[in-house]
Amino acid sequence: MDVTLAGLAAGLKARRFSSVELTREALARAEASQGALNTLISITAESALAAAAVADQRLARGEGGPLTGVPMIHKDIFCTAGVLTTCASRMLSNFVAPYDATVVAKLRAAGMVMVGKANMDEFAMGSSNETSYYGPVMNPWDLARVPGGSSGGSAAAVAARLAPLATATDTGGSIRQPAALCGVTGIKPTYGRVSRYGMIAFASSLDQAGVITITAEDAALALTAMAGFDPKDSTSVDAPVPDYAATLAAPLAGLKVGIVKEFFGEGLASEVEGPVREVLAVLTKLGAQVREVSLPSLPLSVPTYYVVAPAECSSNLARFDGVRYGYRCKDPKDLIDLYKRSRAEGFGAEVKRRIMTGTYVLSAGYYDAYYLKAQKVRALITADFRRAFGEVDLLLGPTSPTVAFGIGDKTSDPITMYLNDIYTIGANLAGLPALSMPCGFAGGLPVGVQLIGPHFGEARLLNAAHRYQQETDWHLKAPAGFKAGFAP
Numbered sequence: 403m404d405v406t407l408a409g410l411a412a413g414l415k416a417r418r419f420s421s422v423e424l425t426r427e428a429l430a431r432a433e434a435s436q437g438a439l440n441t442l443i444s445i446t447a448e449s450a451l452a453a454a455a456v457a458d459q460r461l462a463r464g465e466g467g468p469l470t471g472v473p474m475i476h477k478d479i480f481c482t483a484g485v486l487t488t489c490a491s492r493m494l495s496n497f498v499a500p501y502d503a504t505v506v507a508k509l510r511a512a513g514m515v516m517v518g519k520a521n522m523d524e525f526a527m528g529s530s531n532e533t534s535y536y537g538p539v540m541n542p543w544d545l546a547r548v549p550g551g552s553s554g555g556s557a558a559a560v561a562a563r564l565a566p567l568a569t570a571t572d573t574g575g576s577i578r579q580p581a582a583l584c585g586v587t588g589i590k591p592t593y594g595r596v597s598r599y600g601m602i603a604f605a606s607s608l609d610q611a612g613v614i615t616i617t618a619e620d621a622a623l624a625l626t627a628m629a630g631f632d633p634k635d636s637t638s639v640d641a642p643v644p645d646y647a648a649t650l651a652a653p654l655a656g657l658k659v660g661i662v663k664e665f666f667g668e669g670l671a672s673e674v675e676g677p678v679r680e681v682l683a684v685l686t687k688l689g690a691q692v693r694e695v696s697l698p699s700l701p702l703s704v705p706t707y708y709v710v711a712p713a714e715c716s717s718n719l720a721r722f723d724g725v726r727y728g729y730r731c732k733d734p735k736d737l738i739d740l741y742k743r744s745r746a747e748g749f750g751a752e753v754k755r756r757i758m759t760g761t762y763v764l765s766a767g768y769y770d771a772y773y774l775k776a777q778k779v780r781a782l783i784t785a786d787f788r789r790a791f792g793e794v795d796l797l798l799g800p801t802s803p804t805v806a807f808g809i810g811d812k813t814s815d816p817i818t819m820y821l822n823d824i825y826t827i828g829a830n831l832a833g834l835p836a837l838s839m840p841c842g843f844a845g846g847l848p849v850g851v852q853l854i855g856p857h858f859g860e861a862r863l864l865n866a867a868h869r870y871q872q873e874t875d876w877h878l879k880a881p882a883g884f885k886a887g888f889a890p
């Protein structure tokens with residue numbers, strides 16, 4: 403009952419508990435788990451209890467919607483007025499945003515109660531949450547392993563049942579990969595579906611906000627509240643937002659599911675492949691038709707991404723110069739010294755690596771060879787997807803090539819780390835919506851399956867995921883030592 407956001411909302415309506423009680427419980431869990439998991443950068447107890455009291459008044463008047471009074475966590479990449487927003491970087495370790503991101507404002511207006519801000523990879527660059535200035539996040543399924551990244555704090559917090567919902571962002575897989583490694587559900591919407599206003603930019607043509615939850619139903623409820631046109635984000639799309647919860651139960655009869663051939667080759671752990679293939683049996687039982695499809699340019703997605711994303715990041719991160727806000731070095735000799743040392747001291751190693759790569763591929767002599775070439779390959783990858791969606795409704799594959807790996811295992815080799823994103827990056831390059839959900843375990847660690855849809859196909863993705871979750875209970879498993887539900 404109280405394992406999901408929808409269940410909690412029903413409990414609040416029926417007065418089985420109040421929002422203040424739920425919020426106190428979430429705050430207590432947050433405090434108690436910090437030492438072991440380090441999922442949060444800030445815990446916002448005072449403002450949370452105040453928001454919960456307001457939510458209780460709304461509920462008492464019979465007002466409020468399906469999210470009102472439910473505790474949640476924002477990834478620390480979203481600006482929150484009056485609350486520290488660090489992006490897990492020393493560069494922003496003293497930055498208090500003067501305004502709310504649109505996503506923050508929308509979920510606040512829906513009555514959600516923010517209890518804290520989630521740890522993440524520095525500026526969302528990473529696949530293991532090990533690049534955070536605030537230290538790594540531990541995977542609740544095995545504390546010696548990573549939770550994935552960059553939204554590792556969001557995924558681990560939901561998996562450990564601190565709150566039923568955390569926001570996250572996905573530039574190359576940062577919602578789906580940590581969701582897979584932590585055994586929770588995560589959706590990255592179509593590029594432009596959710597406003598990026600107030601979401602600190604990494605790679606602007608790829609970044610998109612979404613959510614991590616226990617169930618697809620909860621993701622549908624949250625996405626309905628988050629999505630939509632925003633005049634403050636010129637890349638947000640002016641198209642009506644469907645009620646994603648309304649179509650969750652639609653039958654899957656006749657749904658055409660494409661298995662992406664390129665996702666099942668070398669590099670995929672057999673312990674991951676097994677559970678992912680078993681999903682097909684469940685979908686077939688529900689009436690789906692499965693066939694293989696090929697996306698021939700997809701193997702080029704990792705090198706393409708690691709040209710495009712650093713190029714955009716080198717431009718976006720130029721604004722952090724130690725002058726107007728953020729970290730500033732001590733006793734600069736002159737302006738140049740201030741710029742140089744503030745950036746040298748404020749950014750971590752991975753961020754610097756990306757800025758340097760990006761600056762290089764955009765430089766006059768190399769632009770055509772790297773950046774322009776990558777943009778052309780990006781167009782080929784997008785065309786592959788377009789062709790595939792002429793034949794099938796959804797694509798299916800693994801989310802990550804392996805289960806959660808050990809903390810420290812891949813930090814000395816960036817290329818090995820980058821290869822974690824091999825199955826997730828394609829959807830970002832093409833701007834497509836994609837979802838990851840739990841589909842089994844390998845050696846006691848969660849395995850995730852990925853569904854990719856055509857542009858604005860979120861409703862179908864959530865529908866297929868919901869129907870799958872009605873047939874299975876992988877998504878309801880909680881790691882040992884953590885409660886299964888959320889109620890006090």
Ligand code: GLN
Binds near residue numbers: 551577711
């Ligand atoms: N892991 C990828 C990277 O390091 C993706 C990160 C993301 O989606 N924010 O860039």
